[in-house]
Amino acid sequence: MHPSVFFLPTFLEAVRSNTEESFRSIMTEPIPGVYSFAMLQPTFCEMLLEEVENFEKWVHAMKFKIMRPNTMNKYGAVLDDFGLEAMLNQFMEQFIAPISKVFYPEVGGGTLDSHHAFIVEYGKDRDLELGFHVDDSEVTLNVCLGKQFSGGELYFRGIRCENHVNSETQHEEMYDYTHIPGRAVLHRGRHRHGARATSSGLRINLLLWCRSSVFREMKKYQKDFPSWCGECQREKRERQSQCVKATKMEFLFTTRSYLSQETACCGTYAELS
Ligand SMILES: [Zn+2]
Incomplete structure (x- = not known):
């Protein structure tokens, strides 16, 4: 060499x-x-x-x-x-x-x-x-x-x-x-x-x-998805975005019911004033 x-x-x-x-x-x-x-x-x-x-x-x-x-x-x-x-x-x-x-x-x-x-x-x-x-x-x-x-x-x-x-x-x-x-x-x-x-x-x-x-x-002992595989990572991102979507839906749902309660309150106030 x-x-x-x-x-x-x-x-x-x-x-x-x-x-x-x-x-x-x-x-x-x-x-x-x-x-x-x-x-x-x-x-x-x-x-x-x-x-x-x-x-x-x-x-x-x-x-x-x-x-x-x-x-x-x-x-x-x-x-x-x-x-x-x-x-x-x-x-x-x-x-x-x-x-x-x-x-x-x-x-x-x-x-x-x-x-x-x-x-x-x-x-x-x-x-x-x-x-x-x-x-x-x-x-x-x-x-x-x-x-x-x-x-x-x-x-x-x-x-x-x-x-x-x-x-x-x-x-x-x-x-x-x-x-x-x-x-x-x-x-x-x-x-x-x-x-x-x-x-x-x-x-x-x-x-x-x-x-x-x-x-x-x-x-041989690795169980989780390899960080270097493009497809594993793509699937992981997809799962995450599904998860985010589901959380968002849940958040919107709870917020909406919370908001409708608030609106009801405001409505009550409006009536009073
Ligand atoms: Zn893979």
């Missing part, structure tokens, strides 16, 4: 300062919970792309069968499988964990302790697009490494718990992100998303799924 070779000075400085303010100074948050920032040095992107290419050539020459990154991508490779596991663990612990601790404490962002890192490849003769899904992670880092491409936008459709993973998307939850080489997007694993078709060229992204065993264990 050579931080100054890997990362842009702006990113290094923000992590070194390690405050919410320093992180926000290099980030945009286009919709709640999605953070985007310039992260990797162009030379590092090239080095990593070259290494992936070498690995794939070797796999091809040896007629090896390799594990694909996940159930949805046919192309790409697991970086942990060719010698980058220790480096990527440091990558997560020293550079992603401090940010996650600030922005995602309620989904285990403060206790990340393992990762799954892989490369995905999109374009002609590669994967074309990726359907709507959630990741097997608490926090996901998605960095575009290159090369030249058009299309391939990352679309977000709201954060959901297991019970609500297929529920409707609200208008304000819709957001499309356009990849730029060297630039990263950070989001919760439960933030539903997908990738639009890469219409030309070749797009290669690095994915780092960060996990927390503590969060996964605690979740």
Whole structure:
């Protein structure tokens, strides 16, 4: 791990300062919970792309069968499988964990302790697009490494718990992100998303799924609705507004009967005067 070779000075400085303010100074948050920032040095992107290419050539020459990154991508490779596991663990612990601790404490962002890192490849003769899904992670880092491409936008459709993973998307939850080489997007694993078709060229992204065993264990015992699920929160607001409506009705009813008594009194006074 050579931080100054890997990362842009702006990113290094923000992590070194390690405050919410320093992180926000290099980030945009286009919709709640999605953070985007310039992260990797162009030379590092090239080095990593070259290494992936070498690995794939070797796999091809040896007629090896390799594990694909996940159930949805046919192309790409697991970086942990060719010698980058220790480096990527440091990558997560020293550079992603401090940010996650600030922005995602309620989904285990403060206790990340393992990762799954892989490369995905999109374009002609590669994967074309990726359907709507959630990741097997608490926090996901998605960095575009290159090369030249058009299309391939990352679309977000709201954060959901297991019970609500297929529920409707609200208008304000819709957001499309356009990849730029060297630039990263950070989001919760439960933030539903997908990738639009890469219409030309070749797009290669690095994915780092960060996990927390503590969060996964605690979740088994959690009974109330998660604060981070958009649908749970929407239902909660609806219940609250129903409740407010009912209280209002009750209040109006009691006030009206009280008022009618008052009016009766006033009426009596009026008569007297
Ligand atoms: Zn929910």
